[in-house]
Amino acid sequence: MFEAPTIGIIGGSGWLGRSIALAMLDKAFVQPDALVLSNRSASHPFADSRWSQVPVTHDNQALVRRCEVVILSVRPEQFADLQICAENRLVISLMAGVPLEDVARRTGSRQVIRAMPNAAAEIGKSYTPWLVTPQVTDQQKTFALRLFETFGSADQVFSESHLNYLTALVGTGPAYPALLARTLFEHAVNSGLPPDVARRAAHAVVVDASQLIGNGHSVDELLQALISYRGVTAAGLEAMIAGGFDTTIKAGLEAATSAASSMNPFARSADTIEGPMTR
Numbered sequence: 001m002f003e004a005p006t007i008g009i010i011g012g013s014g015w016l017g018r019s020i021a022l023a024m025l026d027k028a029f030v031q032p033d034a035l036v037l038s039n040r041s042a043s044h045p046f047a048d049s050r051w052s053q054v055p056v057t058h059d060n061q062a063l064v065r066r067c068e069v070v071i072l073s074v075r076p077e078q079f080a081d082l083q084i085c086a087e088n089r090l091v092i093s094l095m096a097g098v099p100l101e102d103v104a105r106r107t108g109s110r111q112v113i114r115a116m117p118n119a120a121a122e123i124g125k126s127y128t129p130w131l132v133t134p135q136v137t138d139q140q141k142t143f144a145l146r147l148f149e150t151f152g153s154a155d156q157v158f159s160e161s162h163l164n165y166l167t168a169l170v171g172t173g174p175a176y177p178a179l180l181a182r183t184l185f186e187h188a189v190n191s192g193l194p195p196d197v198a199r200r201a202a203h204a205v206v207v208d209a210s211q212l213i214g215n216g217h218s219v220d221e222l223l224q225a226l227i228s229y230r231g232v233t234a235a236g237l238e239a240m241i242a243g244g245f246d247t248t249i250k251a252g253l254e255a256a257t258s259a260a261s262s263m264n265p266f267a268r269s270a271d272t273i274e275g276p277m278t279r
């Protein structure tokens with residue numbers, strides 16, 4: 001069954017849903033006639049491309065009827081208005097902060113995967129941690145891993161708390177490097193550099209030079225070698241560490257983890273939420 005299932009993406013025209021659809025199509029993981037996208041407007045995300053024949057619907061239940069795998073790529077707060085019965089479907093939720101149990105309860109599926117890609121899916125470089133309900137079969141796990149690998153790499157994790165932590169660490173995608181790039185840029189401009197030079201310099205450090213990490217150089221080896229050199233870099237690193245770099249990063253991760261763990265829109269009103277549709 002999971003050799004070449006029909007795949008539906010609810011929210012398939014959004015930032016993430018569209019990137020994932022494109023990755024699966026470009027890698028021939030799914031054929032255009034075995035993929036269905038939905039959104040409320042039924043606007044086509046690939047109208048002007050070679051994938052314009054991929055069907056788009058505004059009827060989420062029609063998508064579910066047609067697909068063996070249903071990917072939920074709407075925002076967590078939009079999930080409250082989404083009414084589907086996806087019994088006997090593999091449901092893969094990409095929503096930040098919504099636990100497996102809530103996805104299962106609101107979709108009627110017992111075979112649920114919660115995954116947390118990031119925006120780098122757009123360039124095939126997402127790192128995607130994922131978590132499953134006990135009813136997900138080994139065949140479905142193998143399928144899910146292959147799917148996630150169409151847009152990067154992936155690891156299975158085994159608790160909601162680890163997934164919430166990783167939502168804070170990697171679900172944020174380019175956010176933390178972007179903040180570093182902006183701080184470097186602003187300091188360079190404040191030091192008198194022309195903005196164009198400052199922008200290219202910050203980009204060269206955050207985007208280009210960082211590619212040495214993992215490319216034959218571990219993080220620890222690189223830092224140790226640069227600190228032992230006792231040069232300009234060591235002076236910069238030591239001042240940043242003494243100024244609270246570690247503390248600031250840890251505080252940011254803790255705040256983001258706490259947000260990921262408490263953003264579930266269904267947590268406080270579970271007894272007032274309707275169950276999955278039964279049709």
Ligand SMILES: NC(=O)c1ccc[n+]([C@@H]2O[C@H](COP(=O)([O-])OP(=O)(O)OC[C@H]3O[C@@H](n4cnc5c(N)ncnc54)[C@H](OP(=O)(O)O)[C@@H]3O)[C@@H](O)[C@H]2O)c1
Nearest residue numbers: 011013014015016039040041073074075076078095096119
């Ligand atoms: N973007 C990221 O980097 C990222 C990273 C990690 C996790 N995520 C998760 O991925 C999910 C999607 O995020 P996103 O950034 O792609 O959001 P987005 O760009 O706002 O996309 C949401 C999509 O859902 C559609 N939609 C909303 N309500 C719908 C409904 N009732 N039925 C069908 N389609 C509906 C929207 O289209 P219409 O408005 O036309 O209906 C839109 O295509 C979120 O839950 C987020 O937590 C995103």
